Amino acid sequence: MSPGSEPPPPGATPATHLHARHRAVMPDWLALYYREPLELTHGEGRHVWDATGRRYLDFFGGILTTMTAHALPEVTEAVAGQAGRILHTSTLYLDRHMVELAERIAALSGIPDARVFFTTSGTEATDAALLLATTHRRSNQVLAMRNSYHGRSFSSVAVTGNSSWSPTSLSPLQTLYVHGAVRTRGPYAALTDAEFTAACVADLEDVLGQAHGNVAALIAEPVQGVGGFTSPPDGLYAAFREVLARRGILWISDEVQTGWGRTGDHFWGWQAHAASGPPDLLTFAKGIGNGMSIGGVVARAEVMNSLGANSISTFGGSPVTMAAGLANLTHLLEHDLQGNARRVGGLLIERLRAVAAGLPLVHEVRGRGLMIGVELTGPDGSPAPEAAALTLEHAREDGLLIGKGGREGNTLRIAPPLSLTVAEAEEGAAILESALHRTHRTLAGEERA
Template sequence: MKDLHSRHRAVLPDWLALYYDTPLELTHGEGRHVWDAEGRRYLDFFGGILTTMTAHALPEVTKAVADQAGRIIHSSTLYLNRPMVDLAERVATLSGIPDARVFFTTSGTEANDTALLLATAHRRSNQILAMRNSYHGRSFTAVGITGNQTWSPTSLSPLQTLYVHGGVRTRGPYAALSDAEFIEACVADLRDMLGQARGVAALIAEPVQGVGGFTSPPDGLYAAFRDVLAEHGVLWIADEVQTGWGRTGDHFWGWQAHGASGPPDLLTFAKGIGNGMSIGGVVGRAEIMNSLDANSISTFGGSPVTMAAGLANLTYLLEHDLQGNARRVGGLLIERLRAVCAQVPFVHEVRGRGLMIGIELVRPGTDEANPQAAAAVLEAAREGGLLIGKGGGHSTSVLRIAPPLSLTVTEAEEGAAILEHALRDA
């Protein structure tokens, strides 16, 4: 393990983060569990950053990958691709967007990058509205609109970005307001900003901010935003890279919690749909998706192997009602964690939907972020046999919990018990 860590540090950049004081090498997984190189088993409550959506080594997905790889692995978008068309039809229907078109990419970063290209080309403007504390990917364009400065290494960008209030309910100038007053204040801020800007192309927003610490506004905010945006012809891009496919339990897409009068103009997706295979994409109104007036292809987006995996994974998710499981088991888990954390003085808040739960840690008696406690809990949870993630606004002080959507009640109880000990040890 030490030798592999030394080799990693010798050939990979310093900014490529690793969890844990002694980094972990995962060698295989099954169901909701993974094993390290020393043979120790862990309950996985992070799923490769919300990517292993159904289960590790899901037979239906591994068989689909093997069968497709035995036929043809790659062709590019220059040729007809049956698995890509099949998956695009399913995604277009599930999106709820009328006359939808789908473009596949290899990651969520690339999906958001494509959505920004489409929106700016369609609107003939490079002005973008983004949410404070947001995260949209690692590319030059995506970091340029990312509101979480911890994950935005440069102020240079091809886009002009203005940041809007509303993504974080419990912090900032509107935190003390009621939900209705909060929405009213954020909408007023948006109106004021649009009154001073000219020709904004789009607003991009995560229904639940992922890297930002699983924060979200009150239900209804983005519906109210959409009404204002429509008055100005501004497009709405819903970044569903972490919230899509039923993870939030009550809804298939995160934007649906806001009761909007209609779906977003563009919706980006990735992570869970591939269950570990590299799939991202954009689905949107044909008028916008068809608006590029230059040639374009994708070498790896829509690969036959990844599309076969996505189809098998999506079929399994729908046939086994994993959205319903996320709602039921996630509801039990969050209540269990709230009971546990009520006895821990450095827990500020337990929040989330379905199997997307955040525990924000602060210095006792204050609202000051406590990244040291988060790091300590992460280590203690690992020692107890549980893998979780972390994130947050200006510091990584939020524990992120996002198991595969097939999590059982027994596994939820087991994970909560380990986390309780980890919190008390920290």
Template sequence: MTQAINLHDRHKAVIPDWVSLYYRQPIEITHGEGRYVHDADGKRYLDFFGGILTTMTAHALPEVTKAVSEQAGRLIHSSTLYLNRPMVELAERVATLSGIPDARVFFTTSGTEANDTALLLATTYRRSNQILAMRNSYHGRSFSTVSVTGNRAWSPTSLSPLQTLYVHGAVRCRGPYAHLSDAQFIEACVADLEDLLGQAGGRVAALLAEPVQGVGGFTSPPDGLYAAFREVLDRHGILWITDEVQTGWGRTGEHFWGWQAHAQNGPPDILTFAKGIGNGMSIGGVVARAEVMNCLDAHSISTFGGSPITMAAGLANLNYLLEHDLQGNARRVGGLLLERLRAITAGVPYVREVRGRGLMAGIELVKPGTDEAAPETAAAVLEAAREGGLLIGKGGGHNTAVLRIAPPLTLTVTEAEEGARILEKALRNAQ
């Protein structure tokens, strides 16, 4: 660990204190291949977190590295001031896949910037700074996205350019409606939304929601909640923005986009994406119907959004994902992994719930015999898993502690079993 310790000292000397690092002795990841990575000391790990759901297909995927190398040999950068063939080609693919009619696509460099752009569009289109967001949500680290983040652990300031109203419904297993059936839960949340709008006293611009909350601990509402919300929103002319930064591209297995679990009333008005589409390259973006996207009456460009090299990576990655049916793999292998996780946690006194969809699983930890979060236990399991050769994440909100499991979508059954075995031992050691 000598190299990592030295690098950690240098990190602390120049990087802000609020830039978090995992593990008591942080590791430096030097290279990877497939679903595995190696640290600076040569230890190999099975990667069940993919750089926060960003290495979507595989580490060092040949098709992506080849596309990046070839594009880098031609042209790395030009900005949006010039015609950009890879950007147009990827925009065409994304527009079609989004399900949004007459769609326009704007590329950014991150999910934060994508959500920031979506908020700019919605508030301009509706001439309002009022935003509906979900409790326990996370949408990025910019000034505007922090102000619509409903997870206090990730919202460092109460100052805001927006007036945000928080709606109930994204956390199914906690809160005042947890005891209700799915149908009753949706009915109660819709009533809460109606009441909130009745008290808003203004023209609300949009509802911004993650179909499955990522940082919040992979929580999700019953299918159909946002469709029921949509009926209310449409009556008021309020836009629906779906944040697909973590749920997009087939990760949930059942659907290509998370919004499709709530699709009774058609696609959203605005869709944001990032992370997995670039397989590690910095790509984010916004999709909206032309009427909404073109509402800005001032000039705007992006210096780095849609760069030729990232667009080449995105195209190669998307082609690989579709040609190899990675959504189907997420459904099949993810289903097996969730069954295995439920089996290894059965009877573990500090595991409250195993939840998830596809290759997006969360294990919520509590102090035994209570509903009180156990963050120390989550940290201990994280450490024990690393010792065993497995990288996982953690998250949660509303006083919850959740282990986050989201491997690359090419995960094999054998690798799923290997990860479950390591995690089972880590849970036992922490106990």
């Protein structure tokens, strides 16, 4: 009998036994949701099932990754068909699927004379973008936003402005952090949108005054993902771009979570700041693969071709993942899932705002499309991570899976597949309403946790 294959000890459920095995071989810092972690075994549409056979409405999609639907036939058939021919070749060989997907992404990006480099994750895409920008500009100075998250590698942690996700202060870069990504907290929260933007531009100018010579780039999420789905007023990055362009500083738009129409109003998050035109580089990942490992960078040819040494990707752009990405992107475009995100997401956010109106623990419901954050605070207005954790548990008990984020872990993150129906949105909102009321009663001492 192989190690770990023995049956659970007396009194232990299969789930608790698997959890014990997980803890014995995985890092302590590898987080799991829920007091009794879930083993998800299969999914279909907007639903998933755990190992006991219980069904859940999925409002998190594997961290915004299941973009179209679980077990989407077009994607599963593309994966199976390609796997039956050849699984792997590497970028040293021509691959038709990779070229076709790159052509489509380049055209959709809005970046002129675009080139596309495929990676296996958003973290690796950040690494590649930073390598390109710093090489092109011959500088290791980078601007980043406070409260940001760009990945877990050494270089991506170096531009992450969220202390909860920055395990080290060591860095290969000199990172200068600027204001602007969090609208409702901080020293500029009380300003109007126009005043807020002007204050953040002034802060950017001041920060650049502290830099030594060239600055390579600004990297920014149009809507911060791990940071709790926070965003600046529309147009802020266009105003930033005017300042950057005068100095030749590149703009990297991190579209790992905002890309592919999730925000409803736009296909890319940068388009909410489109007065300045497209970014110099954009990174993507998550949703394009619908669960397959795809990431990448789109950049102007001048920037993409600036590397003076060999560089390949063994696994980036593999035949199987590229076939999946093509099928998934085709389905998304042909079924106007961006439009569905705008329509159904608009209904969902208004429904949640109505729920929040009677709950003092909800500080704000924010977002756009199917990218919605519900920030929870205590009676004194301070962040309430305990309330978020309790609400996650209550929602799970009633059959709804959601996420959480924010620097203090006090924001519920709602990001279902973009094919969400109106009926499913109503069902999820009702479950979340019940969960929030249970949390309120628990924290008030009226109900046990």
